[in-house]
Amino acid sequence: MQIITRSNRPDLDEEAAEAFRERWPEFIFHDDVSKRHLERVRRWFGRFDVMALDDDGKVMAGGWGVPIAWDGTVGDLPDGYDGALVRAVEGHEAGRKPTALSFMAAAVGAAHDRRGLAGAVLGELKRRAYAEGLSHVVAPLRPTWKHRYPTVPMAEYATWARPDGLSIDPWIRTHQRMGAVVLGPARRSMVIAGTVAEWEQWTDMLFPATRDYVVPDALNLVHIDVEQDRGVYVEENLWVRH
Template sequence: MQYLTFSDLDAHLLEQYRNAINFAFPEVILNSQTTKKYWSRLEEYFPNTQLFMISEGNKLIGFMNIVPIFWDQPFMELPDEGWDWLIKKGISDFESGIQPNSLGGLQIVVTQEFQGQGFSKLLIARAKKVKEDLGHKNFIIPIRPILKYKFPEMKMKNYMSLQENGKIMDPWIRTHLESGAKIIKVCEKSMNVIGDIHFWENLLDIKIIKSGTYMVDGALNPIKIDVKNNFGEYREENIWISYT
């Protein structure tokens, strides 16, 4: 097993990386305007903080996308816009010449073949080492609990405390806590996708004739549709955590 950065990826690994992202997230997230606008710049500006774990057979085990930012305020003041804010902040800081002092985790993905074997904790440990090597102060992540999609109408503040057999029910929240993270707060507008009725009809594969809330596979929260104003919005709640 070895670790590579984005600059080290050959065409074969790059294809595995792209496919893994498409497999890991629901279509509503893949249609994020924020992702489409900023992701290529993330990889261009910060190749050395895009971390990839590779097997001896040149298979992609998993990866973590990280953006350097400057943050010197209390963690409780981290914005509700969570994930969207984090990638925009990193890009803006870089383009403005602002020196980072923190790392922000955007996503951790373990490919299907290697799931359930503890590799996500190894990626987290690697990211913490990168933070130390860079001399940065903070390591924050707006995490996306992996079973929340089963409870789309439950508020995150209630979901995150659900327990099973005396433990936090969600395995992704549990993984981070076991790795040393502390929960800061819910970020209620972390990932946001907007579009007209035609956009949502294509994504949901239905004809929308009335306003209301709609469910989409894999989404953590409902989509709100306003037919009169030809507008729909998806607001996803995540959870800010810190490894400092």
């Protein structure tokens, strides 16, 4: 296995994108904050965007993060995924010195599950963060199984544990095994809005009435307002610190 910086192999962008897309629902890719900030993230923070390649040079996994200014307290954490993106970009533009790396996403191709690749990618990002002198590593996790319990608050879900004391959630467990501790919910981690027709397209569902809906792969309920022709999804994630 070889871990490389994604910016060094732009020819693999499409292959890497496929690995990420197969792990997330379509609506996740319609976050306006991401659309406004990701180009600058790629331009300035490419050293924190890595891929794991097999012996044939094929993409098996990838992950990325952004450096942010954080004072180490729970109260100073960003709102979540969107907030970390904004803080990283605006902080860089303002010349603020970052103190932490926030993992933003990691994905493993379905054909390469259960090989420890997510941990390897995150470990490489963690190594790079400390090599740059950053003091903290945090992450607004999107727990793998939370979509099965969309009405359960994240604060409660985060306490559900197996007999061995580790979380019932596979993604939280991955981070716990790397030494991470739970800090608390990121209650407005992502906000995704669209028309009713867009939400129907993104989810392959129909929304005939105004109400909150359970949507496949959504961690929380999606509010659809038919009269206003608007659907809004506020995703709650979970902050952990490594």
